[in-house]
Amino acid sequence: xxxxxxxxxxxxxxxxxxxxxxxxxxxxxxxxxxxxxxxxxxxxxxxxxxxxxxxxxxxxxxxxxxxxxxxxxxxxxxxxxxxxxxxxxxxxxxxxxxxxxxxxxxxxxxxxxxxxxxxxxxxxxxxxxxxxxxxxxxxxxxxxxxxxxxxxxxxxxxxxxxxxxxxxxxxxxxxxxxxxxxxxxxxxxxxxxxxxxxxxxxxxxxxxxxxxxxxxxxxxxxxxxxxxxxxxxxxxxxxxxxxxxxxxxxxxxxxxxxxxxxxxxxxxxxxxxxxxxxxxxxxxxxxxxxxxxxxxxxxxxxxxxxxxxxxxxxxxxxxxxxxxxxxxxxxxxxxxxxxxxxxxxxxxxxxxxxxxxxxxxxxxxxxxxxxxxxxxxxxxxxxxxxxxxxxxxxxxxxxxxxxxxxxxxxxxxxxxxxxxxxxxxxxxxxxxxxxxxxxxxxxxxxxxxxxxxxxxxxxxxxxxxxxxxxxxxxxxxxxxxxxxxxxxxxxxxxxxxxxxxxxxxxxxxxxxxxxxxxxxxxxxxxxxxxxxxxxxxxxxxxxxxxxxxxxxxxxxxxxxxxxxxxxxxxxxxxxxxxxxxxxxxxxxxxxxxxxxxxxxxxxxxxxxxxxxxxxxxxxxxxxxxxxxxxxxxxxxxxxxxxxxxxxx
Amino acid sequence: xxxxxxxxxxxxxxxxxxxxxxxxxxxxxxxxxxxxxxxxxxxxxxxxxxxxxxxxxxxxxxxxxxxxxxxxxxxxxxxxxxxxxxxxxxxxxx
Numbered sequence: 001x002x003x004x005x006x007x008x009x010x011x012x013x014x015x016x017x018x019x020x021x022x023x024x025x026x027x028x029x030x031x032x033x034x035x036x037x038x039x040x041x042x043x044x045x046x047x048x049x050x051x052x053x054x055x056x057x058x059x060x061x062x063x064x065x066x067x068x069x070x071x072x073x074x075x076x077x078x079x080x081x082x083x084x085x086x087x088x089x090x091x092x093x094x095x096x097x098x099x100x101x102x103x104x105x106x107x108x109x110x111x112x113x114x115x116x117x118x119x120x121x122x123x124x125x126x127x128x129x130x131x132x133x134x135x136x137x138x139x140x141x142x143x144x145x146x147x148x149x150x151x152x153x154x155x156x157x158x159x160x161x162x163x164x165x166x167x168x169x170x171x172x173x174x175x176x177x178x179x180x181x182x183x184x185x186x187x188x189x190x191x192x193x194x195x196x197x198x199x200x201x202x203x204x205x206x207x208x209x210x211x212x213x214x215x216x217x218x219x220x221x222x223x224x225x226x227x228x229x230x231x232x233x234x235x236x237x238x239x240x241x242x243x244x245x246x247x248x249x250x251x252x253x254x255x256x257x258x259x260x261x262x263x264x265x266x267x268x269x270x271x272x273x274x275x276x277x278x279x280x281x282x283x284x285x286x287x288x289x290x291x292x293x294x295x296x297x298x299x300x301x302x303x304x305x306x307x308x309x310x311x312x313x314x315x316x317x318x319x320x321x322x323x324x325x326x327x328x329x330x331x332x333x334x335x336x337x338x339x340x341x342x343x344x345x346x347x348x349x350x351x352x353x354x355x356x357x358x359x360x361x362x363x364x365x366x367x368x369x370x371x372x373x374x375x376x377x378x379x380x381x382x383x384x385x386x387x388x389x390x391x392x393x394x395x396x397x398x399x400x401x402x403x404x405x406x407x408x409x410x411x412x413x414x415x416x417x418x419x420x421x422x423x424x425x426x427x428x429x430x431x432x433x434x435x436x437x438x439x440x441x442x443x444x445x446x447x448x449x450x451x452x453x454x455x456x457x458x459x460x461x462x463x464x465x466x467x468x469x470x471x472x473x474x475x476x477x478x479x480x481x482x483x484x485x486x487x488x489x490x491x492x493x494x495x496x497x498x499x500x501x502x503x504x505x506x507x508x509x510x511x512x513x514x515x516x517x518x519x520x521x522x523x524x525x526x527x528x529x530x531x532x533x534x535x536x537x538x539x540x541x542x543x544x545x546x547x548x549x550x551x552x553x554x555x556x557x558x559x560x561x562x563x564x565x566x567x568x569x570x571x572x573x574x575x576x577x578x579x580x581x582x583x584x585x586x587x588x589x590x591x592x593x594x595x596x597x598x599x600x601x602x603x604x605x606x607x608x609x610x611x612x613x614x615x616x617x618x619x620x621x622x623x624x625x626x627x628x629x630x631x632x633x634x635x636x637x638x639x640x641x642x643x644x645x646x647x648x
Numbered sequence: 649x650x651x652x653x654x655x656x657x658x659x660x661x662x663x664x665x666x667x668x669x670x671x672x673x674x675x676x677x678x679x680x681x682x683x684x685x686x687x688x689x690x691x692x693x694x695x696x697x698x699x700x701x702x703x704x705x706x707x708x709x710x711x712x713x714x715x716x717x718x719x720x721x722x723x724x725x726x727x728x729x730x731x732x733x734x735x736x737x738x739x740x741x742x
Contacts, residue, residue: 115706118681
């Protein structure tokens with residue numbers, strides 16, 4: 001896919017600096033501070049997005065160096081220009097494979113002083129191309145704590161390119177970097193590479209590069225004896241075969257709690273704000289303007305305002321999730337989590353890091369899908385993003401509790417627990433099925449993971465990354481959610497019969513009821529071919545939290561959501577549901593409601609999840625996921641009902 | 649007897665042979681310092697049975713299968729401060 005990707009100079013790649021600005025590529029190994037440096041230099045003038053024609057996320061922004069503005073591109077972290085993943089393939093294509101005039105004007109290679117030999121491999125490869133290059137040396141404080149002292153001047157002499165020591169976290173050395181790059185850009189582009197590419201096999205070339213690197217390191221680096229570092233002391237616990245997994249579960253529980261318990265009151269507050277003062281204000285404003293048509297008022301207040309409110313209620317949840325991800329990554333713990341969970345996730349062909357989004361999914365699928373970006377490999381990210389919706393989120397829990405209390409009052413707790421077990425089983429079995437079919441060629445990737453030193457996360461940088469990711473979600477997912485909310489409102493507000501005024505339609509005579517009635521027969525094999533049950537699934541597509549309230553509206557009874565579980569089980573709504581499922585199932589209400597709950601578990605979580613998936617894995621894979629889940633949900637529901645009727 | 653990185657004692661420096669892994673992975677390992685002739689130490693076992701390996705100042709986590717595929721050609725203890733020989737004969741034997 002990336003061989004057809006447009007070059008850095010192409011207009012469709014979203015240049016952020018004025019046309020004609022020199023293009024500078026930032027490359028470097030993961031965990032070396034490259035993105036921190038890029039974010040520091042570009043500030044708010046950067047955007048993240050997929051490179052056109054690919055699923056590779058690239059950062060691009062404008063960097064003001066005095067009078068000159070540079071178009072900066074932050075490439076995915078890579079150890080070398082020999083690609084093993086789509087990310088690295090795109091990097092190679094854009095830096096090496098395209099003609100000279102389509103390449104960036106200069107490259108900044110970010111090298112980690114605490115892992116210098118390894119970081120210089122990329123420098124060796126770039127030096128074999130006719131590039132202006134500046135080496136930005138980071139992690140100098142970490143190197144110093146490890147007893148490693150790098151002489152940047154001697155290193156520059158050996159490498160033949162400027163080497164600038166800097167600290168992107170504290171902002172030191174950035175001016176020197178700008179000066180070095182300015183001098184480099186002012187000079188003519190090199191006609192020949194600074195270093196002749198070695199010949200022979202891939203391994204011969206690698207050996208030759210390492211020999212060059214060893215000479216450079218030997219001349220510029222002095223190492224002193226150090227006591228066991230704090231990082232290794234912490235790792236003796238966090239990587240311990242027993243303590244490690246326990247610590248990991250503790251961290252996951254904390255993430256889970258923070259994304260649900262802390263976000264929940266904030267979400268409730270925002271919801272109340274939009275359905276109360278803002279909706280009322282909009283209504284009053286329209287009245288003041290003389291706008292009274294129910295369709296227009298309804299679309300704006302109940303559609304648009306409600307839709308925007310729905311999007312913004314996710315903001316606290318997403319912000320907390322992105323913040324926690326940034327903290328875990330920045331502290332160095334994320335790599336340890338990947339090691340601890342590697343063996344478990346390998347059983348379904350996923351790396352250890354995939355555990356994080358799957359766990360978060362049990363709180364809410366929306367941030368869980370966004371959390372898949374911790375996976376560097378695109379195929380693994382797509383597979384994980386497709387499995388996340390099968391994790392039973394907390395919104396579905398509210399419906400399980402209501403139905404369990406209504407139909408299984410003596411065993412409600414066990415029934416709800418069973419739903420979570422089924423959810424885990426679905427994730428594992430679907431993962432295995434996809435691995436052995438569509439992802440068969442992915443192969444089992446070896447665990448080769450560099451464990452960075454632990455460091456205190458920088459609040460400013462964590463906040464920057466959090467805001468950047470949150471803004472991306474709101475921009476791409478917001479539109480989809482708002483439009484969907486408006487469509488569902490229209491269905492409920494427009495009369496299909498009865499000649500009612502728009503917005504004053506009894507539920508049974510709305511287009512919502514009519515469409516639900518058309519779809520209901522499809523669910524006859526599953527035992528719940530009633531428009532009220534099917535309608536709840538349509539509303540549930542918008543948000544699972546709306547299922548119970550839409551039922552209450554449909555049956556014209558009080559919404560029992562605020563009652564305790566026992567109270568819900570004996571409410572007026574509970575009575576209506578028992579009658580509906582009994583009638584629809586031909587006298588097998590228990591089986592029908594189990595089938596309904598399984599369908600609810602497995603089908604599309606909500607439109608916000610779809611919007612998050614579209615952002616992370618693209619439209620095609622999102623549609624695939626919808627089809628997969630609908631097929632899974634329907635098949636499971638029909639199987640359970642039909643086999644149950646045969647047996648009982 | 650040939651042994652692998654998986655067999656190496658924790659904390660004992662060993663010299664690596666050529667990793668018996670697919671070419672792409674071998675190159676990736678070489679890029680991060682795990683290549684023939686490099687002296688490394690297995691620092692600890694991981695939950696999945698792999699190893700955390702010290703390569704210079706870096707710490708690299710490897711899974712069990714990869715560790716089993718990396719031959720150790722010469723397993724020895726590199727003592728940075730060997731005790732002085734007590735006799736000419738001992739010095740000759742060293």
